[in-house]
Amino acid sequence: MADPIALIDCNNFYVSCERVFDRRLIGVPVIVLSNNDGCAIARSEEAKALGIKMGDPMFKIRDTVQRHGIRALSSNYTLYGDMSRRVVDAVNEFSPSVEVYSIDETFVDMSGFGGRMLRQAADMRDCVRERTGIPTCVGIAPTKTMAKLANHAAKKNPVFGGICDMTDERVAAFCMNRIAVGEVWGVGRQTQAKLHAQGINTVAQLRDMPFPLARKIGSVVLERTVAELRGVRCMDLQDVEPQRKGTAVTRSAGEPMVTFDQLMQAVTAHATRAAQKLRRHGLVANQLTAFFHTNPHKPERPQHSASRSTDISPPSNNTFALVSSARRCIERGWKGDRGGNGHGYTKAGVILEDLIAEQDAPKQLFEIENPRSAQLMHALDQVNDRFGKKTMVLASEGFKRTWATKADFRSPRYTTRLSDLPVVRV
DNA sequence: TCTGGGGTCCTAGGACCC
DNA sequence: TCTGGGGTCCTAGGACCC
Numbered sequence: 066m067a068d069p070i071a072l073i074d075c076n077n078f079y080v081s082c083e084r085v086f087d088r089r090l091i092g093v094p095v096i097v098l099s100n101n102d103g104c105a106i107a108r109s110e111e112a113k114a115l116g117i118k119m120g121d122p123m124f125k126i127r128d129t130v131q132r133h134g135i136r137a138l139s140s141n142y143t144l145y146g147d148m149s150r151r152v153v154d155a156v157n158e159f160s161p162s163v164e165v166y167s168i169d170e171t172f173v174d175m176s177g178f179g180g181r182m183l184r185q186a187a188d189m190r191d192c193v194r195e196r197t198g199i200p201t202c203v204g205i206a207p208t209k210t211m212a213k214l215a216n217h218a219a220k221k222n223p224v225f226g227g228i229c230d231m232t233d234e235r236v237a238a239f240c241m242n243r244i245a246v247g248e249v250w251g252v253g254r255q256t257q258a259k260l261h262a263q264g265i266n267t268v269a270q271l272r273d274m275p276f277p278l279a280r281k282i283g284s285v286v287l288e289r290t291v292a293e294l295r296g297v298r299c300m301d302l303q304d305v306e307p308q309r310k311g312t313a314v315t316r317s318a319g320e321p322m323v324t325f326d327q328l329m330q331a332v333t334a335h336a337t338r339a340a341q342k343l344r345r346h347g348l349v350a351n352q353l354t355a356f357f358h359t360n361p362h363k364p365e366r367p368q369h370s371a372s373r374s375t376d377i378s379p380p381s382n383n384t385f386a387l388v389s390s391a392r393r394c395i396e397r398g399w400k401g402d403r404g405g406n407g408h409g410y411t412k413a414g415v416i417l418e419d420l421i422a423e424q425d426a427p428k429q430l431f432e433i434e435n436p437r438s439a440q441l442m443h444a445l446d447q448v449n450d451r452f453g454k455k456t457m458v459l460a461s462e463g464f465k466r467t468w469a470t471k472a473d474f475r476s477p478r479y480t481t482r483l484s485d486l487p488v489v490r491v
Numbered sequence: 492t493c494t495g496g497g498g499t500c501c502t503a504g505g506a507c508c509c
Numbered sequence: 510t511c512t513g514g515g516g517t518c519c520t521a522g523g524a525c526c527c
Contacts, residue, residue: 099513
């Protein structure tokens with residue numbers, strides 16, 4: 066049998082983070098909203114019980130929210146990112162080899178624990194809980210796909226007490242016979258429909274389906290999933306973080322952008338943020354795409370979308386270079402009068418691709434890069450780190466920020482703003 | 492009328508994930 | 510009125526090469 070892999074997954078992570086800092090949220094229904102307070106992206110158990118679904122748009126659940134007094138919070142990603150790091154720090158003490166898979170999930174190599182494995186898993190949960198206040202569940206299995214499934218079982222079935230060990234074949238068989246195929250990692254809506262059409266409804270049926278049929282329905286991806294459900298490892302633990310291939314900054318606007326200048330202000334802000342992300346990771350981009358579009362949820366209104374790309378030569382992470390590239394893209398995509406072309410654009414973004422490490426970037430033969438431009442970017446980052454985001458911005462970002470995202474219910478910046486720290490009175 | 496074969500690389504779009 | 514954001518991987522098909 067392959068060495069066991071554990072998946073430790075935080076329960077209702079964003080809600081749990083909020084509850085750590087506001088005890089009044091414990092025991093009551095809570096949801097956390099996406100950017101622009103658009104959709105519910107995290108729900109407490111109480112909110113799930115009231116029928117709030119993942120991704121439900123706020124305007125559709127407003128009645129339920131009000132009727133049951135559900136606490137709705139804007140998302141506070143800085144807080145969640147900080148809490149996530151603390152969880153990973155605790156998990157790291159239990160194994161030399163871990164893979165941080167997402168903001169709230171980490172795979173853990175459990176080889177070498179032998180008969181103490183379950184004890185270790187329990188200690189790991191306790192440690193995370195004590196250090197961060199975040200509740201978790203753990204799934205253990207021979208493969209990642211099975212570990213995900215075990216984690217699902219640990220969350221849904223109280224009989225497991227928060228830890229499900231699928232290295233025990235009886236446990237694996239018990240779960241696979243009962244869990245719906247759509248819960249499997251890698252089986253989305255389309256694949257699920259195709260599987261149902263074949264009469265495959267449970268995880269056990271998926272596990273037992275012939276490989277050629279799996280490949281026909283869902284390419285090598287589904288074939289791998291079937292193998293992993295049989296305990297054959299196709300996906301290794303990735304304990305070194307792979308280099309990013311691309312990065313994006315995209316936002317819905319608080320109110321529709323009507324003029325070229327409004328759109329350009331938003332795109333300037335997005336490109337500025339994208340450049341900053343590159344510098345933070347020591348990368349430069351070879352390609353930039355800028356896009357914008359009207360509201361696709363309103364098909365009865367006239368629609369327009371545009372996306373334009375450009376090479377960045379030499380590859381760069383300089384804010385001025387990326388903003389001017391983005392501007393050229395937007396100019397090429399804009400149609401009609403710059404004062405307004407009859408469309409209200411609700412979303413825009415900047416995507417950077419073909420990223421390489423700064424030191425690997427080819428040097429230009431004839432253009433000598435201005436050595437002061439790197440110094441200027443460094444100074445810009447330092448000012449904004451020290452005095453807060455957007456202390457210093459390009460003038461083309463504007464000051465009205467009519468496009469800015471709404472966040473009416475944001476919790477305080479507990480972990481990043483001294484002034485927002487909770488006060489204890491004794 | 493007949494019109495090679497085999498390979499690589501790139502891109503767009505689809506599906507999925509959290 | 511009001512519907513998130515940021516990623517990955519795979520495939521098919523076209524361009525291009527010898």
